[in-house]
Amino acid sequence: MPLSSSQILFFSTLMLGTLLSISSSSWFGAWMGLELNLLSFIPLISSKNNQYSSEAALKYFLIQALGSSIIIMSASFMMSSSELATTLFTVALLLKAGAAPFHFWFPSVMEGLQWNQVIILMTIQKIAPLSLLSYLLYSNTLYIVPAAIITSALVGAIGGINQTFLRKIMAYSSINHMAWMMSAILISETNWLLYFSFYCLISSSVAILFNYQDVFHISHIVNHTPHSSHMKILTFTSLLSLGGLPPFTGFIPKWIIIQEMVSSHMFITLAILLASALLTLFYYLRVAMTALTISSPKTKWSTKSTISSYMTPSMIYMNIFGLLAPSLFTIIL
Amino acid sequence: MLKFMLACIMLMPLVNSWWAVQSSLFILTFILMLYCHHDFSNYMAGWCFNIDSLGYILILLSFWITALVVCSSQKVLKENNYPSLFLLVNIFLLFFLIMTFSANDYLLFYISFESSLIPTLILILGWGYQPERLQAGVYMLFYTLFASLPLLVSLISLYNMSGSLTLGLVENVSGAGFISCIWYVVTVFAFIVKLPMFLVHLWLPKAHVEAPVAGSMILAGVLLKLGGYGLIRVLPLFGEANKNLSWLWVSISLVGGVVVSLMCLRQVDMKALIAYSSVAHMGLVLSGLVVFGWWGVNGAVVVMIGHGLCSSGLFCLANMVYERIGSRSLLISKGLMNFMPSMALWWFLLSAGNMAAPPTLNLLGEISLIISVVSWSKVSMLSISLLSFFSAAYTLYMFSLSQHGKYYSALFSCCSGKVREYLILMLHWLPLNVLILKGSTVMFIL
Incomplete structure (x- = not known):
């Protein structure tokens, strides 16, 4: 996608906001970064051609502004009653990150976006709230975060089953992955970083593939899949990678998190996470199904798209065969 | 072991030439056969990989079955x-095995x-025949993953x-308290679903019925054996918990085996019948494994090998009928002796293998399994006798219904068998009956 100059500007301020909030030493600075981030995301998503995008932008603005105002309010409580302040902070950050039970805005905003904006919302926009959340693990928030983990796992798993829009499916999958990420935060920063980097890699490669084929609905996939059968299988094994099936890259972060959770005896949470992983896998598989049935019926007007860029296949390969190259993830660690 | 894995990887660029892959698979099998005996218990060792006699015989089985799978799926090549x-997927499967x-x-x-x-x-999903294959695939994936x-x-x-986590270095889980029992059940359950035991076997007939011949052959031939192999590897870690809970698995699988055999007797779908018969056989394997006897484990290995060859051959036969008649139903594909007289011999020989008649490997294995299970509990004699009786009964039912009697009047003629097909069946049958002459290759190898 060729970027216009204003998009470049807003994208750099978006990154600046994120960097500002994760590197600031005071809550006020963190708030400022979040605001900058929010206000530069709005122009990135609104476009004249699409009426849904302005709705999404409005929803996003309202929710994020609410989150930010709670943050600035609780920053002022920090001096007087820190317990109340940290609780409010946690809730506001969960709202900003789109974790259940504050997730309701997330699928509906996602639905109005283009795929490349979806990538930003799924990856970059999570960095700031999640890393701020990792500063907040006090004794009183240690009840909120596990509750959010469990609800996110369940909501992400059950919510996605009923969806046929790919962006909503990606949204619910993101909510489910939030549960894993928050459990990683509870354990250590490194784990969170690892899980998050892998999640970014996998989910953005899936979104790039969908963007490439211009699909927004499950039924579009039947008509739009590229003609080469190899490509078809590669494409949709990356969905299984998102689900975290063993031979694929998506298994690596899950494996690490499971290992850490077992060694810190979080068996109940782990059981819920694993059960929800099965359910998410079910809806990924439903998306992938049309491609895995290699000679499926096609309509006459199905387009033949061939992947010409080198980036997409390389991302898919990275996505699928990561487990064969273990040095890939030791770099991140 | 890396040499064989690398060989598999090097086969992947060759997938455009069917014959090259097929002949290389056979050559690789023969090369692997040269490593049959070794003085040391673990050999071909390297980083993270080594094999002992059990692993060796199962790898040999996987190579063999994959070569035969490629041979018998010629229709994929013919219809382009x-x-x-298809070859790529098969080679990947072999590699992972x-x-x-x-x-x-x-x-x-x-x-x-x-x-x-x-x-x-x-x-x-890719090469199955009917739309129901989607359901079958999802069933298989989720049953296995859930466990x-x-x-x-x-x-x-x-x-x-x-x-x-190195094999042999892991400490045993001592005690038979609540935690150890839960731990034990959680560990073995994955393999029990894969085997499969009665009650969690529902994915198997579905998968077999919907899979193409390659899928059924490799599923019956090797993938079910993964469950048995895994049990052999993990059960020693849970000695005491296993001792307390083995009655559960033995009774479910033996009684379930009888029930499944009865279900076989009312099947009209040829492939479903063979699939259910695997459940019955694997039930016996499971009970041999969990009673923790020397005879039981060795018998289980022998039955795993024998059943791998025999049921894979039967699926192959069922597919040959399906390719000609276009139906798996025993009501349509009956009286086939009139069409394919020489094929009837193979039907007979492989059916004899399936009912564990002498001189097949299955007989050797089942005798040891029966000895082991009966020495564990006399009560099991009842269901074991029913199990072996019914296994003969349903195999005879399948053989006589498909070969004898009047043929379906809508059928006119068909090819009575090609050299390739006879070769495949021969290559299934020969090891099944010849290995017993040197039983030490499969018996008492642990």
Whole structure:
């Protein structure tokens, strides 16, 4: 996608906001970064051609502004009653990150976006709230975060089953992955970083593939899949990678998190996470199904798209065969 | 072991040439056969991979079955139904199977055990015949995954306990308290679903019925054996818990085997019948394994090998009928002796293998299994006798209904068998009946 100059500007301020909030030493600075981030995301998503995008932008603005105002309010409580302040902070950050039970805005905003904006919302926009959340693990928030983990796992798993829009499916999958990420935060920063980097890699490669084929609905996939059968299988094994099936890259972060959770005896949470992983896998598989049935019926007007860029296949390969190259993830660690 | 894995990887660029892959698979099998005997218990060792006699014989079985799978799926080549992708998927499956059987680390074993699921899923979904294959694929994936995610947790707990996951270095889980029992059930359940035991077997007939011949052959031939192999590897860690709970598995699988045999007797779908008969046989394998006797384990290995060859051959036969008649129903494909008289001999010989008649490997294995289970409890004699009686009964039912009697009047004529097909059946039957002459290759290898 060729970027216009204003998009470049807003994208750099978006990154600046994120960097500002994760590197600031005071809550006020963190708030400022979040605001900058929010206000530069709005122009990135609104476009004249699409009426849904302005709705999404409005929803996003309202929710994020609410989150930010709670943050600035609780920053002022920090001096007087820190317990109340940290609780409010946690809730506001969960709202900003789109974790259940504050997730309701997330699928509906996602639905109005283009795929490349979806990538930003799924990856970059999570960095700031999640890393701020990792500063907040006090004794009183240690009840909120596990509750959010469990609800996110369940909501992400059950919510996605009923969806046929790919962006909503990606949204619910993101909510489910939030549960894993928050459990990683509870354990250590490194784990969170690892899980998050892998999640970014996998989910953005899936979104790039969908963007490439211009699909927004499950039924579009039947008509739009590229003609080469190899490509078809590669494409949709990356969905299984998102689900975290063993031979694929998506298994690596899950494996690490499971290992850490077992060694810190979080068996109940782990059981819920694993059960929800099965359910998410079910809806990924439903998306992938049309491609895995290699000679499926096609309509006459199905387009033949061939992947010409080198980036997409390389991302898919990275996505699928990561487990064969273990040095890939030791770099991140 | 790396040489065989590399050989598999090097086969992948060759997938455009069907004949090259097929003949290389046979050549690789013969090369692997040269490694049959070794003075040391673990050999071909390298980083994370080595094989012992058990792993060796199962890897040999996987090579053999994969070569035969390629041979018998010639229709894919003839109809140009994505042949190179088909070969690629098969080679991947073989690769993961070699990894599974030669891994000397539980986690690597787990990863490759799970990985073999994906090529199987692609085989079923990609080359199956009917729309129901989607349901069958999902069933298979979710049954297996549901049971095996807890296995991962259990393996990692084992790692936390003993600091290593290398086979033979892991500490035993002592005691038979509540935690150990839960741990034990969680660990073995994945393999029990894969085997499959009665009650969790529902995915198997569906998968078999919907899979193409390649899928059924490899599923019956090797993938079910993954469950038995895994049990042989993990059961020694849970000695006491197993001692307390083995009655559960033995009774479910023996009684379930009888029930499944009765279900076989009312099947009209040829492939479903063979699939249900695998459930019955695997029930006996499971009970031999969990009673923890020397005879039981060895008998289980022998039955695994024998059943792998025999049921794979039967699926092959069923597919040959399906390719000619276009139906798996025993009501349509009856009286086939009139059409394919020489094929009837193979039907007979492989059916004899399936009912564990002498001189097949199945007989050797089942005798040892029966000895082991009966010495564990006299009561099991009742269901074991019913089980072996019915296994003969349903195999005879399948043989007589498909071969004898009046043929279906809508059928006119068909090819009575090609050299390739006879060769495939021969290559299934020969090891099944010849290996018993040197039983030490499969018996008492542990």
